[in-house]
Amino acid sequence: xxxxxxxxxxxxxxxxxxxxxxxxxxMNHEYMSWYRQDPGLGxxxxxxxxxVEVTDKxxxxxxxxxxxxxxxxxxxxLESPSPNQTSLYFCASSLRGDQPQHFGDGxxxxxx
Amino acid sequence: xxxxxxxxxALSIQEGENATMNCSYKTSINNLQWYRQNSGRGLxxxxxxRSNEREKHSGRLRVTLDTSxxxxxxxxxxxxxxxxxxxxxxxxxxxxxxxxxxxxxxxQVIP
Numbered sequence: 001x002x003x004x005x006x007x008x009x010x011x012x013x014x015x016x017x018x019x020x021x022x023x024x025x026x027m028n029h030e031y032m033s034w035y036r037q038d039p040g041l042g043x044x045x046x047x048x049x050x051x052v053e054v055t056d057k058x059x060x061x062x063x064x065x066x067x068x069x070x071x072x073x074x075x076x077x078l079e080s081p082s083p084n085q086t087s088l089y090f091c092a093s094s095l096r097g098d099q100p101q102h103f104g105d106g107x108x109x110x111x112x
Numbered sequence: 113x114x115x116x117x118x119x120x121x122a123l124s125i126q127e128g129e130n131a132t133m134n135c136s137y138k139t140s141i142n143n144l145q146w147y148r149q150n151s152g153r154g155l156x157x158x159x160x161x162r163s164n165e166r167e168k169h170s171g172r173l174r175v176t177l178d179t180s181x182x183x184x185x186x187x188x189x190x191x192x193x194x195x196x197x198x199x200x201x202x203x204x205x206x207x208x209x210x211x212x213x214x215x216x217x218x219x220q221v222i223p
Contacts, residue, residue: 004154033211042118042200042215043155050209058210090154097211098142098204103154 002027006091006104013081014112021076021107023091031094032074033058033101034066036087043090048097049074081111116201116214124220131188133217135201136181142204144177146186149198149216158186158199193223 004025013019025032033048035058045058049068063085065077074093078085088108092101116137125131137144143162147155161168161177161184168175174187188195201214 035213040215043213045211045213048209048211056209059212088152092155097209100145100157100160101147101155101202101211103156105154106152 002102004091004093004102004104006089006107008107009105010108012110012112015082016080019078019081019109021078021089021091021109023074023076023104024072025074025091025093025102026072027093027102028071029093029095029102030071031097031099031101032068033092033097034064034074034076035090035092036060036085037090037106038087046076046089050097078109081109083111085109086111116203116212118199118201118214118217120217121215122218122220124222125191127191127193127221127223129191131191131195131219131221133186133199133219135184135186135214137184137201137203137212137214138182139203141179144175144184145202146173146175146184147200147202147213149200151197155200188219191219191221193221195219196221 034046035043044060047066049055091104094101118135145160146158149155172189177184198216198218200216
């Protein structure tokens with residue numbers, strides 16, 4: 001079954017404690033992306049990757065890091081989380097950036 | 113930010129009625145897509161319209177695109193309670209790279 005898998009689904013943590021949200025896709029997609037969703041703001045792109053070892057900033061990259069060492073994985077790293085990063089996060093993948101994206105089920109992060 | 117905007121923000125209709133939601137964007141595009149989201153779940157792709165197309169149909173969905181006005185509309189005909197969800201438009205900015213989502217329209221279909 002074609003899917004994008006994110007882990008964890010829920011996480012409550014404290015300010016400054018590094019965390020990683022993993023994302024994996026099994027569709028051999030070139031393009032992967034991270035979004036955050038906040039009430040009234042829709043989805044905002046954090047980072048995207050057009051292929052292995054190729055990443056670029058989206059609209060809200062501050063405070064986040066990503067890496068794309070393998071085609072199927074695109075982890076999101078918060079080196080020093082802060083409360084303003086409390087949000088619902090989605091990973092997505094597609095053949096190309098202008099093609100339909102498949103979304104994961106989301107990760108709800110609460111940073112106290 | 114190049115984020116698009118959708119209106120209305122919320123829409124409540126009776127089952128069987130048509131629902132229309134609009135999306136405006138700011139930059140030239142390659143494709144425009146519409147997605148649906150059920151209550152905090154992952155988004156699901158509905159339909160894609162290319163910048164050189166003006167109208168596209170898929171089942172009960174009809175999408176129009178006016179690149180001169182930088183706007184698109186999504187029409188859901190003969191709505192059902194199961195159509196209750198949030199709907200988002202997304203544009204790729206013409207560079208096959210960065211993707212920008214609108215703020216979404218929350219649709220409620222009352223049985």
